[in-house]
Amino acid sequence: MRYISSEAIANLNISPSTCVDWVREAFLMKNRCQLPPKISLHPQGNDFFNTMPCMLPSEYHTFGCKVVSRIKGSFPALKSEMMLFDSLSGEMTALMNCDWITAMRTGAVAALAINTLRKSDAKIYSIVGLGVIGHAVLDCILATNSDIVVRLMRYKDHAEKTIGQYSGYPNVAFEIADTMEHLVCDADVVISCITDADGLLVPDINLFKPGVLVVPVHTRGFQNCDTVFDKVFADDEGHVKGFKYFSQFREFGELGDVLSGRIAGRANDDERILSYNIGLGLHDVLYGHKILNLINV
Secondary structure (H helix, E strand, O other): OEEEOHHHHHOOOOOHHHHHHHHHHHHHHHHHOEOOOOEEEOOOOOOEEEEEEEEOOHHHOEEEEEEEEEOOOOOOOEEEEEEEEEOOOOOEEEEEEOHHHHHHHHHHHHHHHHHHHOOOOOOEEEEEOOOHHHHHHHHHHHHHOOOEEEEEEOOOOHHHHHHHHOOOOOOEEEEEEOOHHHHHOOOOEEEEOOOOOOOOOOOOHHHOOOOOEEEEOOOOOOHHHOOOOOEEEEOOHHHHOOOOOHHHOOOEEEHHHHHHOOOOOOOOOOOOEEEEOOOOHHHHHHHHHHHHHHHHO
């Protein structure tokens, strides 16, 4: 058994586009995995500890379990570790820090959902929340898209710093919004990467134009869209069926079923779509399996 640090994983220089490929692979094998819904425990307020087990298909001979926490005031807000086992022998093969994995698989899933469900001529991508996860989402979007406008919600100097950080990208123009109304009013894709929200982020549902795709990465702040938008997608039904308005979704499906062709995704460019990508232990464990193979080469 070996310990693999987040720094060791980062030093592998795994590209954002590879991260998107890995989550696609994970979604397409989902129906062959043993994947119970995560267990979420709350020590106080909106803080949480999530336990996320997954058994990959037999050819991977890998079982893993990630524990991820979010404690208010911590930096980064999300922390995580994962245990990996050889499912043939029961031997523990690795204890792996998952800070990099959690960020990049979250960013990759959001980018894959966006690339799958956005309208055909999507141009303006609006983002609120520019922490570790927000930057991971942006990394994966920019690695898989070109000629887009990214509109950032102003918060302290985070938007300006982000624009400076990504100034070398030739395929993107940046804007800054000072209000949520400006952020979403004509956006084709709205992405929220904030880890906590009190109430609704955009109370006026009419600000979301026809064809918009809303991706609340941490699920909060857009519940007024649940019963109004034409379609709602998620990475796993078990993770959202406890949502207050689940029974009132107009149409629901899993992203993996869209990717595999079992169900339709977007039917036309006027549909307003909501994508709840809660996060699957499957993605973490597949990432861990691939990272362990890279390190062992």
